């Protein structure tokens with residue numbers, strides 16, 4: 205056992221911070237231009253724009269420790285905005301299951317961040333039970349294209365997306381996991397209708413999407429017809445590991461500590477308040493534990509082993525901790541957690557804290573609701589069989 | 596021992612419940628919350644006609660002589676309907692101060708105006724540094740000739756911008772944390788040097804920042820004894836805490852019941868969600884927490900009705916549990932509704948947000964736990 209970083213790792217950390225600081229956004233700069241340039245500069249470093257992509261597709265081929273260092277350093281800095289759907293979600297599927305022509309066609313734009321994607325999985329009747337999805341794709345008689353009809357819901361950023369990766373049903377025979385087909389198609393075309401859903405914080409990120417006779421050429425099908433479930437499942441696991449956000453939580457917790465230190469409580473600060481102090485400490489203990497759980501899992505991966513049981517708890521614990529940090533931030537704001545609608549009153553972190561708290565409620569719902577995640581762990585890790593199982 | 600409502604209280608409960616059913620569909624509430632005023636003057640008139648505005652005032656004052664139990668009955672139903680009108684600010688807070696003042700012409704006139712529905716009130720106590728400590732006051736009132744000059748800022752003043760009169764706690768002597776030396780003043784929002792910055796709160800209600808800049812007021816703007824305002828505030832805060840707890844209880848009831856209903860209707864994996872044992876147990880916990888809150892609310896309310904300020908420990912116990920259970924029930928109602936839970940479309944998100952705000956008012960769960968333990 206050894207927790208020291210090697211000399212090479214320390215040098216890597218310096219290289220990372222030099223890059224991040226050297227390319228930081230300067231006030232007044234044209235943001236959109238800076239953003240695209242940032243990704244270009246990161247690409248020139250040798251795949252730093254796509255850290256998780258395999259080297260064969262232009263990724264940096266980092267060791268798990270290098271990934272960890274990158275996570276840590278980027279968590280404390282403002283990176284250009286980036287949606288997870290392209291680089292993080294659909295790209296790995298295209299790399300693994302798409303053909304060479306599809307890889308050449310889609311990956312460069314995804315990598316350059318010039319095309320935005322959205323994920324069309326969930327439907328009104330198919331949430332946790334995703335395999336119950338009904339959106340229908342019918343192959344035309346001449347076999348050149350599918351005709352897609354149906355509805356998706358909760359589609360994040362569908363209103364700005366250029367393309368969607370979509371699970372559709374091509375057959376209702378057999379098990380419901382069979383007969384699902386993975387299609388890619390443009391969003392800005394006739395027959396695709398996007399309607400906003402307003403969430404608790406009053407913001408618009410999710411949508412319903414309706415398809416009426418949308419024609420999708422067969423060249424846009426990933427892999428084989430009817431095998432979409434297998435492809436998507438691989439991706440879901442990928443999606444979940446990205447949701448623990450340990451580095452970001454560590455940064456958020458430090459920020460909360462600084463903020464609470466400025467909140468007056470009698471002659472001291474909130475950090476002298478026994479219940480607040482113990483909540484903060486408890487949160488830190490859980491987070492340190494999770495940090496080491498992640499490191500253990502990284503070390504295993506570095507040794508070339510399969511992800512162990514520890515990796516399965518990352519999403520559950522990670523999102524729960526994010527929610528608790530958000531909640532405790534609102535508690536630090538006290539009476540000032542209530543003002544809303546851009547009212548800048550009380551401590552400067554107050555309104556953002558409430559916004560985060562409301563937003564954080566969704567963390568235990570998307571990417572696999574917590575209850576269902578636990579069913580999966582019970583089955584796959586503990587080897588338990590249950591009545592009314594979810595997986 | 597008897598925990599049943601009296602016949603009169605039952606009638607009151609029915610009439611508030613009927614009002615809620617008739618006027619507070621989610622759609623109607625949404626429209627009101629989005630309007631400039633944020634509530635309905637029409638509803639306010641009905642409140643007056645139904646006698647709800649006269650409820651806590653004594654019969655000598657022309658009121659109905661209702662007790663804290665009546666206030667609890669009304670507020671619980673308001674909680675079920677997520678009422679937007681400034682009943683709490685005007686009747687419980689402002690009225691709570693007015694009814695505790697010694698007789699005077701202005702007191703009578705103001706109580707009458709409140710009961711008739713012509714006057715709305717607000718109570719301004721919170722300061723940037725004070726959190727929920729009513730005795731932590733740095734805004735000042737200084738004697739000046741026959742009257743006083745007021746200076747300072749008060750925060751998150753509920754319904755401050757639609758109030759016709761704002762009652763403000765100010766320091767007239769002593770240090771920042773002294774209970775002695777706090778006095779209450781009547782501030783006319785239109786007076787020179789008074790400014791209000793209004794904003795919505797996350798639950799769709801309204802609040803304001805109040806700034807007093809060299810505001811000159813006559814001597815009769817002082818309400819109650821000079822330096823002796825804290826005692827009044829403390830008593831009003833107890834009633835307010837109970838009223839908010841009752842409102843919270845109403846919201847919790849809706850949340851757990853809506854969740855039980857939703858999970859019976861929503862199917863996943865070819866089963867209603869309510870078939871899944873883990874969800875059943877969660878809902879049982881929500882239900883139990885609700886019942887426990889109800890017990891503590893009854894206990895604190897009955898004790899307060901009987902012993903007044905000696906009940907403060909019970910009041911803190913109640914608000915603590917309302918904070919904790921309200922959070923638990925609210926968060927789990929959202930969770931068990933899945934994606935639907937985080938939308939503005941369903942009622943539950945709005946109840947969840949109201950409970951969130953209730954925990955920020957008159958002391959959160961931790962604050963009352965500390966008071967209880969002290």
Ligand SMILES: Cc1cc2nc3c(=O)[nH]c(=O)nc-3n(C[C@H](O)[C@H](O)[C@H](O)COP(=O)(O)OP(=O)(O)OC[C@H]3O[C@@H](n4cnc5c(N)ncnc54)[C@H](O)[C@@H]3O)c2cc1C
Nearest residue numbers: 325326331332358360566570573575594871930931933934
């Ligand atoms: C903010 C947000 C963004 C999203 N973005 C996207 C997106 O971009 N693309 C996309 O396709 N989807 C997206 N989703 C959808 C998300 O994946 C679903 O909300 C999620 O899968 C849960 O499904 P549901 O909402 O239908 O809830 P339901 O499946 O109805 O679940 C409701 C509750 O029941 C519980 N439950 C369900 N089954 C069981 C069981 N067997 N045992 C015990 N408990 C159970 C759940 O845990 C949950 O608490 C998003 C959702 C949100 C909230």
